[in-house]
Amino acid sequence: MVKLNINGIEVQAKEGVTVFEAAEQVGIYIPTLCHHPDLSTFGACRVCMVEANGRLVTACRAPVEDGMVVKTDTEDVNKVRLYNVELTLAYHNQDCQTCSRNGNCKLQEVARFVGVTPESMEGIRRSRVEQFIDDSNPFFHRDNTKCILCGICIRTCEEINGVSAIDFAYRGYKTAVSTVGDKPIKESRCESCGECLERCPTGALYRSKPAVPEREVESVCTYCGVGCGIYLGVRGEKVVSVRGNEENPANRGDLCVKGRFGFDFVNHPDRLKTPLMKKNGNWQEVSWEEALSFVADKINGLRKEHGSQVLGGVSSARCTNEENYLFQKLFRSMGTNNVDHCARL
Amino acid sequence: MRQKFDTIEKEARKAWEELQESGVPQVLVGAATCGNATGGQDVIKAVYKKLKEKNGKAVVKQVGCIGLCYAEVLVDIIKPGMPRICYSEMTPEKAEELIESYLFNDDPRPDMALGHFGEEGPEGIPKISELPVFKSQQRVILKNCGHVDPESIEEYIVNDGYKGLLKCLEQKPEDIVDEVTSSRLRGRGGAGFPAGRKWSSCLKAQADEKYVICNADEGDPGAFMDRSVLEGDPHSVIEGMTIAGYAIGASKGYLYVRAEYPLAIARLRKAIAQAKEKNLLGEDILGSGFNFDLEIFQGAGAFVCGESTALVMSIEGNRGMPKPLPRPRTTEAGLWGRPTLLNNVKTFSVVPQILNKGADWFASIGTEGSPGTAVFALTGKINRSGLIEVPMGIELEKIIREIGGDILDDKEFKAVQTGGPSGGCLPLDKLDLPVDFDSLLEAGSMMGSGGMVVMDKDTCMVDVARYFLDFTFEESCGQCAPCRLGTAQMLSILDDICEGRGREGDIELLLELGDSIIKGTICGLGNTAPNPVLSTIEYFRDEYEAHIRDKSCPALVCKSLIVYTINEEKCNGCGRCRKSCPVEAIIGEKKEPHKIDQSKCTKCGICYQECPDRFGAVERKTGQENLSVVN
């Protein structure tokens, strides 16, 4: 354990943790734009600067030291933070009202904290960055005018799913997040998992079909066997979003493209809504009563005539345990073990 | 070991002596990039042509640059029994003439000569070392440049080459590090970090592998010190790196050379091959059991890759971006996470001499705090631009007035900028400043890698600051907000000031921004980027104020703040200005006073130049009043 002092508060921290983490531990807020707890530190936004033993350092990178004295509210700290945020704002898209992240934006949060005001911005030249929107991916788009180059998407792509489809390109003021050869994201090696989207601190990466759910229901993804924990976002009678459940041990919040974005089938107009029976070669909508009576009669007829062994049941690896259980119970109750499912496919 | 080396040296000397005694004259043509750019290769062709025509014999060599850029192309001739004579400003025609006269008619052509080497020379030709341009110079790092054939390892060896390595291999690594430490050598890359400290920290670091990297990513605009060394004396760098490898326990070195230096790369390649062939590089060097291999890595042209951590990233195959502090030192965890010794070209190239002549010899040159010499690329509004090497501690004034031959066209000196694009601009009253790492830093500039730009009174300091800032703005790696956006913001403000949109408070804002960039940024690039602005505000604040308050550019440079008018009383109506105006903005009948239509004028200044001096009718004015009159 290391003992340090942050703003007069004695803090005990584990060796190797950063000043940022130590401050967090005692509830001291340090603003940051490029730090993300899931990812390696970057240290480029320079907003988390604090004074440690009299020197300005980035709290996200500086490891705690025994006897270290940290101050987070000195003149230099405030000045550097304020200018950094103001500069970021000066080149940032200013249409906050229509932004999908309005009110839930890290840049707004930090700007508020460091004290950006119209007066403080006086004199700072604002500049309109030429807008370029990459809308090649059907699920999420990128708006460069809202990108603050925090690199979180880049590190996510490298460290969370290991794809490394994106990186910084160009230099200086023209620096941008880009793919190999600056191709649209759809043509890159991106796997559309959307992990970057989930971590983007601003509205630079946004869902192509934004929908804020009115409530969320905990569930499990319906695709592969990983069994990722998810929250189904619901609005009215529709599933409108899916997000990963970070508490779930199977996926710890991670999702893939199908899990995160592949839910539209639930509310698809093609969904079967009534029982159908083929009558004279044509499909007709019928009542449950008619359909089930027909099936039951037919089954009983076959059983009577040929015995239960001429019946077969094909269950599904996509149905629940309870459904599968009941399905086999149905067949075994009829005296046959002819029940199987698609486990082999 | 020594025996092996003696054999190598003997062979080299034999070849050298054979040449000297053969009675064949030698023609040395400066064919570094600078020489070639001014027609060096054509001169060589002309020399050959003449020799063929006359059926004469001579050894023609391409050598590096002796630094006299203003006098290119340089041709030196060594005739048996004569001292070496240097001829300047050669063209193919002049070269043919010279060859004809001197080689075939024994006329050394004092009219074409710049000077002779050695003590005695033909009449009418001055001693080169006594020329003002050379008098105060001291050639240590550049001692071989322009003198030895860079493509001949033999010539390097004859000139004490690889003796430092031999001495090194006979000692313990600790002794080498001690030697470098006691020489007090400071890194020549810019920051002047004590080399001995780096070497010793690398030696102490424990690892399965260590690396030596030579930073030859010279990127300052107008700087070509490293290129000259690489092109003119590649073996000195190879030898220095090999010594470093031995001293710290590395077996692999990288030469990070910018790809824009093809000649340097070609010469290095050749030199590496030669050194390997002679067992001065590679496996079991001179039978010492020490292995050291060198690889050339070509930089892709990012200025920021001159920063050590960015350079390391670049070699590792990543985007070259400096690593933010706190981080382990490169000497402890650099390339591939291994201890890495990274020094500049000039640092490595001087190491063999330190080993060979001793630390005391080196420490005796220059000043206490900054021993040795400094190499500058002297340029700007000066009579003799070029590459110079001076002992540390020399006064700025001496460099500018004596070596540089003072300001062009006898104009007034205004400022000198040292240290490349992120250096500061020093005014007249700083000219007595001794040139060394610490004094320059104190005055708000820096040694940098060795750029030195001299400005005359026709230079607008706001415009200059904008020019240099534009460079760092373009070359910022883009990683951290202070550098990427801070430079952009400062540049926007400077644009505004230069274009008449400056506001009260801008100077203060620039100072604040500069301060917060310096405090907030990640690396040396951002850290020094505001220097040109901060130093010009410090020394030339009145010019900023004139731009902002009076909309006036005192140096008459900022287009938006100047206006061209024709003084009706002086105008004779000759029509030269009208005819030369590219946008037909000048109207007037012949013999009648002309007028400039300000709505069309692009302020190109052609009319100003065209108006005959005897009239001087076209006037250039600046300031609120003048601007508002025409608007």
Added chain:
Amino acid sequence: MTNSLGDIEEAEAFFITGSNTTETHPVISYRVRRAKKRGAKVIVADPRRIRMAEEADVFLQLKPGTNVALLQGIAKVILEEKLYQEEFVREKCEGFDEFAEALQAVKLDEVSKITGVPEEKITQAARIYAGNKPATILYAMGITQHAQGTDNVLALASLAMLTGNMGKRGGGVNPLRGQNNVQGACDMAALPNVFPGYQPVTSEEARKKFEKAYGAEIPGKPGKPMTVMFKEALTGGIKGLYIMGENPVMSEADSAKAREALQKMELVVVQDIFFNETCEYADVVLPAASFAEKDGSFVNTERRVQRIRKAINPPGEAKSDTEIISELAGKIGLKGFNYSSQEEIMQEIASLVPKWAGINYKRMENGGICWPCPDENHPGTPILYTEKFLRESGKALFKPVTYQEPQETPDEEYPFALTTGRILYHYHTGTMTRRVEGLSSLYGAEKVWINQNDAEKMSINQGDRVKVASRRGEVTAEAMPAREVLEGTVFMTFHFAEACANELTNTAMDPVAKIPELKVCAVKVERA
């Protein structure tokens, strides 16, 4: 899986074979890539140069269907170089001597010839797998969908046993299950040979228990697996088929045969959320609820039983499967199908399945629970065999296997080996994913992946329509010349009804598991 997703990330070496992890189990692939970044070693064996091959320290591009040979080769190197863990083999396993004996006959140069993998790569793989502990094996249908699928799995298990990688964190033999509840469907005995919890139908004790619980007489011999049902339908052995949440017309090997079988039946009931391709052959189609419209539980690949919850109502008159089954059972005249909730069904399961005895809805909260979980105080079992194996002796048994050629290999008429699988953007027969616009825009139609040299020889360019035909059928789709595919092989999926690979695949199957050999059959390719 013998191990859990959480602990396999701790592996120092991964042996991934027959699993295109990045596309079929993306979230697991993230973990492998993360482990790789921290220094773990990765071995990939696959006929295709899949994305995961980029992460591989050694990539073994084997010819389709030669897995047993390759795995034997690896075992051989481990034995010969004495890389196996003697103590584990001695104390925890049986049959080692016979196993070693059988490997005598295996020659590495022959293995190399059969598999097309250079000898040194096999050696390298063996050294990496055996030399980095713990090492885990991840596999999927590329291992099982072969006539020799069971042997493949046995061979993999032998490697894990040899190296002592069983019952340990970061080790194990881990089949990555392809469907959200394939584990649960097996656990719940939607299988012909077992009762829920893998209690054999041949076991008198188990049968008695279930007969009592269900109030019915149940045969003591296994029923017919699906593949057999379809076969027997042709000869009248099966006359009525009830299909719940399945699309066999597309997912069964040899679709033409499947269609024929369905047509022969007297009754076909399909219960699904969409009118899928199989519905065309049904007499009755019943509308079911999707996963978002019902309560229940799934078991994931690591045996973790987790809750799903009803978020919205099913559309129209659609009902959950349990509701439908219960009502139908009532109409058939069966008793015991009245449940007030899904939870009640789970209680019944727990009472009948010892391995699930400790599982209930409450315990499924907060991340679920891995079976076996024999009582309510048991924490669940994320890693199997930590103390002993399931056999009576408590020891694992080495089973020697011998390589056999795939049932159908390329010949002059059908010169290519077709291998099938999924791609990232689609799932199974595409009923769900093809109704997600975005997924379809990322990958909208079937592509025939073919080696670019083969394509060049036939002057086939990207986007050209090609006809792929086997002895059983033919399909036409867009050609995708690529380096990823081995020369002489083509790859297709079964996601797209317009060009479903299963029109071509072979119904030859593994004698034990009855899995069809979907991963290799012979086809010819020509420009359409």
